[in-house]
Amino acid sequence: MAKNGNGNGKSNGNGRAHGKANGTGNGSARPHANGKSGTGPRPVPVRPGHQSESKAPRGTLIIIGGHEDKEHDMLILRAVAERARSGKLVLVTVASEEPDEMWKDYQKVFGKLGVKRMEHLHVDTRAEAKLEENHGVLDGATVVFLTGGEQLKLTSQLGDSPIFEKIHDVYMRGGTIAGTSAGASVMCETMLVSGSASESHRIGSALRMAPGFGLIAGVIIDQHFAERGRIGRLTAAVAQNPRILGIGIDEDTAIVCEDHHCFRVLGAGAVYVVDGEDVTYSNLTDEESERTLSVFGVRLHILSMGDEFDMSTREPSSRPAEEIEKELVGRN
Amino acid sequence: MAKNGNGNGKSNGNGRAHGKANGTGNGSARPHANGKSGTGPRPVPVRPGHQSESKAPRGTLIIIGGHEDKEHDMLILRAVAERARSGKLVLVTVASEEPDEMWKDYQKVFGKLGVKRMEHLHVDTRAEAKLEENHGVLDGATVVFLTGGEQLKLTSQLGDSPIFEKIHDVYMRGGTIAGTSAGASVMCETMLVSGSASESHRIGSALRMAPGFGLIAGVIIDQHFAERGRIGRLTAAVAQNPRILGIGIDEDTAIVCEDHHCFRVLGAGAVYVVDGEDVTYSNLTDEESERTLSVFGVRLHILSMGDEFDMSTREPSSRPAEEIEKELVGRN
Numbered sequence: 001m002a003k004n005g006n007g008n009g010k011s012n013g014n015g016r017a018h019g020k021a022n023g024t025g026n027g028s029a030r031p032h033a034n035g036k037s038g039t040g041p042r043p044v045p046v047r048p049g050h051q052s053e054s055k056a057p058r059g060t061l062i063i064i065g066g067h068e069d070k071e072h073d074m075l076i077l078r079a080v081a082e083r084a085r086s087g088k089l090v091l092v093t094v095a096s097e098e099p100d101e102m103w104k105d106y107q108k109v110f111g112k113l114g115v116k117r118m119e120h121l122h123v124d125t126r127a128e129a130k131l132e133e134n135h136g137v138l139d140g141a142t143v144v145f146l147t148g149g150e151q152l153k154l155t156s157q158l159g160d161s162p163i164f165e166k167i168h169d170v171y172m173r174g175g176t177i178a179g180t181s182a183g184a185s186v187m188c189e190t191m192l193v194s195g196s197a198s199e200s201h202r203i204g205s206a207l208r209m210a211p212g213f214g215l216i217a218g219v220i221i222d223q224h225f226a227e228r229g230r231i232g233r234l235t236a237a238v239a240q241n242p243r244i245l246g247i248g249i250d251e252d253t254a255i256v257c258e259d260h261h262c263f264r265v266l267g268a269g270a271v272y273v274v275d276g277e278d279v280t281y282s283n284l285t286d287e288e289s290e291r292t293l294s295v296f297g298v299r300l301h302i303l304s305m306g307d308e309f310d311m312s313t314r315e316p317s318s319r320p321a322e323e324i325e326k327e328l329v330g331r332n
Numbered sequence: 333m334a335k336n337g338n339g340n341g342k343s344n345g346n347g348r349a350h351g352k353a354n355g356t357g358n359g360s361a362r363p364h365a366n367g368k369s370g371t372g373p374r375p376v377p378v379r380p381g382h383q384s385e386s387k388a389p390r391g392t393l394i395i396i397g398g399h400e401d402k403e404h405d406m407l408i409l410r411a412v413a414e415r416a417r418s419g420k421l422v423l424v425t426v427a428s429e430e431p432d433e434m435w436k437d438y439q440k441v442f443g444k445l446g447v448k449r450m451e452h453l454h455v456d457t458r459a460e461a462k463l464e465e466n467h468g469v470l471d472g473a474t475v476v477f478l479t480g481g482e483q484l485k486l487t488s489q490l491g492d493s494p495i496f497e498k499i500h501d502v503y504m505r506g507g508t509i510a511g512t513s514a515g516a517s518v519m520c521e522t523m524l525v526s527g528s529a530s531e532s533h534r535i536g537s538a539l540r541m542a543p544g545f546g547l548i549a550g551v552i553i554d555q556h557f558a559e560r561g562r563i564g565r566l567t568a569a570v571a572q573n574p575r576i577l578g579i580g581i582d583e584d585t586a587i588v589c590e591d592h593h594c595f596r597v598l599g600a601g602a603v604y605v606v607d608g609e610d611v612t613y614s615n616l617t618d619e620e621s622e623r624t625l626s627v628f629g630v631r632l633h634i635l636s637m638g639d640e641f642d643m644s645t646r647e648p649s650s651r652p653a654e655e656i657e658k659e660l661v662g663r664n
Contacts, residue, residue, distance in 0.1 A: 200558040200582050200602035200634070226532040229561020232602070235634060250532050250624075270532035270564070270624045281650050283636065292582075292602045292636035296648045300632045302532070302567060304615065304624035316628045318613050 059171035061216055061257040065223040065249030065269065066148055066181035070109045075325065076254045076267050080143060081113035083176040087142025088117040092167075094157055095149025095182040096122075102147050121163070129161035138166035143176045146183030152193055154186045155212060164213065171215055184223045184249060188212040192222050192237055201236035204289020209237065216257065218311060222248045225272055232293075234274050239284055239295045242276025245311060253305075261312040264324060265303045275299040275314050391503035393548055393589040397555040397581030397601065398480055398513035402441045407657065408586045408599050412475060413445035415508040419474025420449040424499075426489055427481025427514040434479050453495070461493035470498035475508045478515030484525055486518045487544060496545065503547055516555045516581060520544040524554050524569055533568035536621020541569065548589060550643060554580045557604055564625075566606050571616055571627045574608030577643060585637075593644040596656060597635045607631040607646050 060083065068076040081089070091106050093099035099122040107118055119137040123129045138144065144167050146154065158164045171177045177187070185191045191212035196205060209220075222234045225248035238246040249255060250269025257263040265271045276298060283294040303309060306321040392415065400408040413421075423438050425431035431454040439450055451469040455461045470476065476499050478486065490496045503509045509519070517523045523544035528537060541552075554566045557580035570578040581587060582601025589595040597603045608630060615626040635641060638653040 200636075226561060226564050229558060229563075231561075231563045231604075232558050232634070235632075268624065270626070272563075281648075283650065283653075287636075287653055291653050292600065293634060294602070294636045294639050294650060295634045296650070298632040298634070300567075300630040302564070302625060302627045302630070304532075304619075304626045307626050316613075318615065318626060318628070321615075321619055321623050 055172065057172050057215075057260055058174040060176040061171070061187060061263075062176060062178035062254050062266075063184045063187055063216070063221060063247075063249065063257070063263075064178065064180035064254040064267075065184060065225055065251050065271075067224070067227075067251035068180055068254070068267070069252050070105065074109065074113065076252065077109055078113055079254070079256065079266060080145060080176065080178045081110050081115050084110070084115045084117075084143040087175075088119060088140055089115050089143040089145060090119050090121050090138055090141045092144060092146045092154075092163075092183075093120065093122045093149070094146075095151060095154045095186075096147050097149060106145065106147070123157060123163070126157050126161060129157055129163045135162040135166055138163065138170065141166075141170050141175060143178065144170055146177070146179035146186065148181030148183055151182040151185045151191055151212070152210060154182060155191070155210060159211070159213075167213075168215070177215060181223050185221050186212045187215045188219055188221050189214040189217060190220060190244070192220060192233070195233040195236070200232045201293040202289070203284060203287055203291050203293055207233060207236055217260070218243065219245045219247050222246070224251055226250045226269060231272065231274075234272070235276075235295055235298055236293050238274045238276040238298070239279065239282045239293065242279050244276075245314065246272075246274030246276075248272035248274065255309075262308060262310050264308045264319075265305050266324065267305060269304075271303045271307075271309075273301040273303065273309055273314075273316065275301070277314065387504065389504050389547075389592055390506040392508040393503070393519060393595075394508060394510035394586050394598075395516045395519055395548070395553060395579075395581065395589070395595075396510065396512035396586040396599075397516060397557055397583050397603075399556070399559075399583035400512055400586070400599070401584050402437065406441065406445065408584065409441055410445055411586070411588065411598060412477060412508065412510045413442055413447050416442070416447045416449075416475040419507075420451060420472055421447050421475040421477060422451050422453050422470055422473045424476060424478045424486075424495075424515075425452065425454045425481070426478075427483060427486045427518075428479050429481060438477065438479070455489060455495070458489050458493060461489055461495045467494040467498055470495065470502065473498075473502050473507060475510065476502055478509070478511035478518065480513030480515060483514040483517045483523055483544070484542060486514060487523070487542060491543070491545075499545075500547070509547060513555050517553050518544045519547045520552050521546045521549060522552060522576070524552060524565070527565040527568070532564045533625040534621070535616060535619055535623050535625055539565055539568055549592070550575065551577045551579050554578070556583055558582045558601060563604065563606075566604070567608075567627055567630055568625050570606045570608040570630070571611065571614045571625065574611050576608075577646065578604075578606030578608075580604035580606065587641075594640060594642050596640045596651075597637050598656065599637060601636075603635045603639075603641075605633040605635065605641055605646075605648065607633070609646065 062080055093102045096102050103120040121137050123134050190209050193208035193210050195207035220237050222230045234246040234248050249271050253267035253269035255263040256266055278297045281296040301316045306319040306324040309316045394412055425434045428434050435452040453469050455466050460466055522541050525540035525542050527539035552569050554562050566578040566580050581603050585599035585601035587595040588598055610629045613628040633648045638651040638656040641648045
């Protein structure tokens with residue numbers, strides 16, 4: 001069980017539920033054994049509470065809060081580019097309404113940053129996601145970059161598809177998965193889809209969540225964080241199950257997880273960690289739906305460049321910003 | 333000393349520094365003994381760490397996060413109106429650029445809510461603030477309502493003036509001081525004047541603070557809180573001295589302090605309490621000014637209607653929203 005050797009994939013969750021909601025839940029859509037990636041059994045996303053049992057991923061996640069700098073020092077994209085040097089960077093624009101423009105923009109930027117091989121992956125339907133000509137571009141990729149747009153497009157079109165499997169495989173084998181904005185939210189087991197940020201959270205208001213790609217366990221990620229004033233909605237998500245750690249990432253800011261339980265902060269803004277472990281009270285189930293949410297005893301950490309966070313112990317630690325800047329980027 | 337019986341007022345802080353900054357620090361401007369309010373020595377605002385030594389205020393503060401409902405159930409203004417019933421409500425529009433419009437609006441609303449006696453107090457200069465015809469309207473007031481606008485107009489024009497003294501006196505003798513938006517911020521010893529909320533706090537960025545009216549001790553208040561995404565700037569203010577508790581109040585939401593160390597929440601939104609007591613680290617003095625602020629270990633409480641907070645123990649407690657609604661408003 002721990003090794004996921006049963007090969008039928010029936011309990012592999014994540015993208016699955018979503019695929020069904022999109023009407024593609026017929027048996028033929030299940031890729032039982034795509035031997036191409038060379039790992040045998042179907043990959044299992046890292047799952048809550050099961051990290052030690054399943055194979056730990058060897059790759060890196062770079063999770064960006066949107067609007068990363070593409071003109072000046074480009075710290076974050078530089079860190080992404082560095083990881084692609086020896087291999088291929090695949091830009092996945094599935095979330096976006098303007099895939100071709102995005103491809104042109106990123107191609108230019110990553111070109112400047114020294115990336116030699118880049119490919120563009122875009123599909124508009126789940127059927128396209130299953131075509132070899134589409135998922136084939138991921139073979140040999142060392143970096144996959146998920147652009148912004150709408151996170152449900154990513155999960156509904158790619159969940160449980162060969163594209164997702166190959167992305168996951170890149171991560172398991174030591175590659176880098178980077179995502180910005182919608183591409184950041186989608187990294188989680190359960191992702192935030194939408195929710196008002198113009199006022200504090202009302203108990204019954206629509207805080208939409210959906211199953212994500214599950215590349216990072218035990219956290220829920222929100223992006224454009226300070227810019228869109230999202231502390232209320234992230235805290236509301238955490239209050240629903242304090243097992244989940246809330247991570248709010250500002251624009252032009254990223255967390256870099258080279259180890260599946262630790263991350264470091266890179267970029268201009270801040271990363272907010274909302275820890276509900278010591279929450280003593282919430283009115284979530286007590287009050288009528290039009291009432292405003294109360295939550296007592298949230299632990300909040302505001303991290304900036306250089307800082308690290310251990311997701312297993314839930315403890316932050318500080319490092320001078322300059323040090324990390326040199327370490328992450330200086331190698332370039 | 334505790335009784336402030338020396339009568340020269342030299343060490344009475346607060347409004348003073350500001351008065352001087354506005355060029356009115358000449359001896360003649362000091363009202364050494366305005367016998368009119370009948371309290372003898374000059375009133376001392378409640379001061380940090382000196383609450384037990386100075387006379388405790390007997391009045392109520394209603395501190396509103398701006399844009400309080402004026403059309404529907406008017407919960408907050410109803411609670412203000414109730415306290416004026418037997419006496420006089422004075423509307424102070426000094427913060428505003430449109431004093432006459434504000435007066436008309438509030439006159440109408442408070443009239444609907446049963447307030448029989450209302451007066452309008454507006455001055456454009458410190459000289460006007462000293463005229464008997466202006467501060468005289470405060471004699472016999474049971475409620476003073478400070479409108480929104482710019483908080484520095486309130487402190488620079490009223491600080492250390494007979495108007496401020498009479499407002500303070502109303503509070504000490506058991507009256508109610510209500511303030512919305514700028515009128516809320518000004519209640520503190522040290523008030524937030526401005527600071528960016530569109531991004532996380534940069535260490536060297538202009539988080540402007542100034543001495544406030546000092547009616548509530550040991551806290552710093554921010555308003556329009558969720559609506560303008562101000563968690564970053566409030567946390568930055570708290571990080572500068574965690575002795576101060578940060579209180580962020582949403583629009584159409586108020587804290588009601590009937591006791592100088594406790595408050596209850598009233599209204600539609602939330603109140604955020606930022607407690608820096610357990611902060612383990614901040615890079616405030618370590619990093620260059622363009623870096624983003626890090627703060628580890630902030631305790632955050634989100635309170636909604638019905639909830640109470642004890643500022644001396646820094647502990648929240650919950651009460652059903654309906655209960656408080658009836659209690660605070662039902663008496664009307």
